Amino acid sequence: MNTVTKLTLKTEGDTHIIVTRRFAAPPEAVYRAHTDPKLIQKWLLGPEGWTMPVCINDARPGGKFRYEWSHPKQGSFHITGEFIELKPYSKIVHVERMHLPDPTPDNHVETRFAPDGEGTLMTMRMTLPDEQTRKMMLSTGMEHGMEASYARLETVI
Amino acid sequence: MQSSFDLNASFAALADPTRRAILARLAMGEATVNELAKPFEMTQPAISQHLKVLEEAGLITQRVDGTKRPRRLAKAGIEAMDQWLGMLRKALEKNYDRLDEVLAAMEPNKSGFTKKEKKR
Numbered sequence: 001m002n003t004v005t006k007l008t009l010k011t012e013g014d015t016h017i018i019v020t021r022r023f024a025a026p027p028e029a030v031y032r033a034h035t036d037p038k039l040i041q042k043w044l045l046g047p048e049g050w051t052m053p054v055c056i057n058d059a060r061p062g063g064k065f066r067y068e069w070s071h072p073k074q075g076s077f078h079i080t081g082e083f084i085e086l087k088p089y090s091k092i093v094h095v096e097r098m099h100l101p102d103p104t105p106d107n108h109v110e111t112r113f114a115p116d117g118e119g120t121l122m123t124m125r126m127t128l129p130d131e132q133t134r135k136m137m138l139s140t141g142m143e144h145g146m147e148a149s150y151a152r153l154e155t156v157i
Numbered sequence: 158m159q160s161s162f163d164l165n166a167s168f169a170a171l172a173d174p175t176r177r178a179i180l181a182r183l184a185m186g187e188a189t190v191n192e193l194a195k196p197f198e199m200t201q202p203a204i205s206q207h208l209k210v211l212e213e214a215g216l217i218t219q220r221v222d223g224t225k226r227p228r229r230l231a232k233a234g235i236e237a238m239d240q241w242l243g244m245l246r247k248a249l250e251k252n253y254d255r256l257d258e259v260l261a262a263m264e265p266n267k268s269g270f271t272k273k274e275k276k277r
Contacts, residue, residue, distance in 0.1 A: 007246065007249055007250050007253060009242065009245065009246050009249070013172075017245070019249060021249075021253050023253075023256065023257065023260055024257070024260065024261075025260035025261075025263065029260050029263050030256075030260065032263075033256055033259050033260060033263070039259055039263075042255065042258075042259050043252055043253075043255035043256040043258075043259050044252055045251070045252065045255065046248040046251060046252065047247065047248055047251060048251070134241045137241070137244070
């Protein structure tokens with residue numbers, strides 16, 4: 001079970017990151033969990049201790065979203081973004097930026113859901129943030145519980 | 158954290174096999190350009206070019222020792238890249254473990270998967 005659902009994270013060239021993950025539910029369910037605010041609020045929380053008090057989205061092409069996270073000790077921050085393409089139940093394309101509080105450069109994210117037996121193979125392609133953005137992300141406290149050993153660069157070293 | 162470190166430049170620098178081999182050699186300890194050039198059967202200028210790319214990416218540093226400029230790994234650069242990717246991986250793993258539970262809770266109500274798609 002664990003090997004089946006294990007997450008992979010690879011760099012693509014020097015500008016993108018590709019993440020894959022399998023889920024034991026059909027693409028319809030996984031897609032809905034990515035677009036329904038009530039469901040998003042239950043899982044898109046990052047490290048332990050963070051909650052998402054605000055989760056607003058307008059899941060249609062051109063629609064905007066705003067997600068706010070809060071942590072009892074680390075404070076809070078939010079992202080805003082726009083949906084570019086929504087193809088039920090196979091594809092979501094959106095851009096997002098973090099407000100820390102100044103907005104970071106746009107991260108372009110493409111998420112695909114493909115049937116995989118009884119379940120779903122999700123493939124997410126996202127932009128590698130620049131150095132400044134990466135630093136700010138670390139400084140939000142999202143690194144809580146981070147272990148550098150998780151990040152062996154299998155693809156390059 | 159090192160301010161000159163650039164994640165994108167680091168990945169570009171690591172894309173080249175010779176540069177990865179140079180990093181592997183430097184992982185064993187400091188080395189001069191001459192020492193680095195030998196095993197690769199490359200000219201000094203060619204090696205110097207690779208070193209320049211690695212240096213600009215924040216992956217190696219040099220110090221002055223008389224006429225020599227020994228290079229060594231810049232630990233901060235490598236670790237900063239690992240640290241950010243580690244943070245991302247950890248956050249995503251947490252997210253998707255939680256999503257597994259959300260999906261499991263949705264499972265009994267199969268019809269629910271499709272009914273709620275609102276066209277607004």
